[in-house]
Amino acid sequence: MNISTVKGVRMEAIAACVPENKVDNLEFAKAHFEEDMSSNIKALGVVERHVAVKEETTSMDMCVAAAEKIFAEGGVKKEDIGAVIFVTLTPDCLMPNNSTYAQHLLGLGKDVATLDINHACPGYVFGLWNAALIAQNLQKKVLLLDGDINSKYVSPWDKSTALLFGDAGTATVVTPDASAPNWHFTFMSDGSNRDAITVKLGMRYPLKKEYLDYQVWEDGGKRRFIDMYMNGRAVFDYVVDVVPEIANAFMDELETSGEEYEKLVLHQANHFMLKKLAKAIGFDHKTQMPVCMNKYGNTSSVSIPITISSELSEPVDHIFMIGMGAGLASGIADISLKGLKNLGVIEKEL
Template sequence: MATFTVPHIRIDAISSSVPEKEMRLTDDPTLYGGNEKQLKRVMKSSGFDKRRVTDDKTTTADLCAAAAQTLFDAHIIAPEEPDALIFVSQTPDYQIPATSCVLQKRLNLREDVVVFDINHGCSGYVYGLFLAASLINSGCKTVLLLVGDTVSKFTDMFKNGSAPIFGDAGTATVVRYDENAAPIFFDIGTDGEGADAIMAKNGGFRNPPEPDMFYEDGTFKYDSVMDGMRIMQFTLDRVPASIEKLLTFAGKNKEDVSSFVLHQANKLILQNVAMSLDVPFEKMPMETLSKYGNQSSASIPTAVCDVLREQAEKTSADYVFCGFGIGLTWASCLLNLDHIFCPEIGIYKGEN
């Protein structure tokens, strides 16, 4: 199970917003203990180079609000239109309440609107699409899906050298009911045994903040873990299988799919997934991660805005989206994008 067909779903727009500050892996001389050779090897094989990171004040909600504002300004959607707002992120503004409540007011949405947050990372965009599509099948006409992360704020991932690869971004997607739209097909799964393969252990209610959970510079010790070997193994075991299952379920061939837009985890992983599926590299975008880093839940919509803009705006074509990682979870979908609004990636320069 865990395959679903959701009919009558049209994606009308996808936008992405990234912070102004750009960093390069070579900017930090302490990375990999100052081992230049190791850094070069990582850059070459993983494809990582540049990334965008927020300042101390900017949050995921700011980036998502900016991405949504782009769509309001272009009159793709009016603030009073959404029947539901979904905010998918692992970097919310507050412990409580849900950031989606704050965003309802901030974006001037109606009061009779369904809002909720979803805590998912790398697979979060496809999860968000699944929930948006499900809400539409429950009677909503329009859902505003805001998906993003500012993983750079898990500062000790950078201190311990496990994750100098993450970039920040917020995205907005408009999902609408359309009697004539093609269905979206989904394959979704979870392997909770791998929950501790990517984890920030401190700061929740299992390990609440204690005085000894701070570095000398005052930043918090999240005690972040990233077990590269396990994640890689999980990805190669699960992702090609999920995509194959999805295609079979949808009754489509690989040739029917114009692009396979996967979570921008790293270049080597994507190349291996492509080889495993016998999909040519040209049909699997990988360059976004070199420019923007691994953007967690925001990487799929940002990749669409980065490299598939023209195609998405000017054609009708089928795509496979697949997110995978933290959880450990995976979520794949096959959908049609028919002349959507897909603006260039916006640069967030702070509130005016």
């Protein structure tokens, strides 16, 4: 197992932004599906979702709003930022990248480094790792933006995805601090099963007119070719069978165990699935596992930072973090949130 230890960094501030428009999942299901979906919604754990209604809204808008909240109220100065990382699978455009435009929109110095990371479910852990390494190397603060506007590529008539996904954006500042506890990371990637969760729009699948037409697929889902496809069974098996092995091995290497951590912060994929994962790695889901998918749904990689923003308003130190899913890939981290300034979740007309 490869373990990366990053010394001398801490998470200084975090904020999140969601559209103010809320979708009641029971009402949504009644409007889009003939059968009763209440049992499905209960298992998912998604009561409502925040979904953008304006066509022009993107992940950029939400992340920039979250970052501005930090600069206005978090005690972070724009001139202290040395790099911007933007984690998203829904960028404004293929080129140029989101992070470079975010630098401009936020009025940051032109000498900052800008980097985009295209990752879904485990993306925040990958982004946090890169932010920590860059902050350590530059000895400058790094602004980590993580946002996705999932509603743009999820069919409202696809039972496996329509009731699950919401829109959100976050901003995190990672700061050099020689006195901070060490952070530890490990990762797993298995691209052989990449089709378990996929959005087939790119250079291998250039846009065609017929890709915009809704059709019923073999799995029973009604969606466009460009919409997200998810094999729920394959993802479930990965999360409950493979991820616990990696997480337990990681804790063995660190000589820690579940009860030593204050919180287990997981990618908000499916409530039933998360409870099984927590139990498999020795955590109490009732006391250690904060959940926000009941309010925001699955917001892709954004779900970890929005969970911190919305559910960890009280001071928390030692946490265990797992992002898992699309790729198929996992990112696992043992970090400290000591001294974090949590500015919560703001809602905007988007």
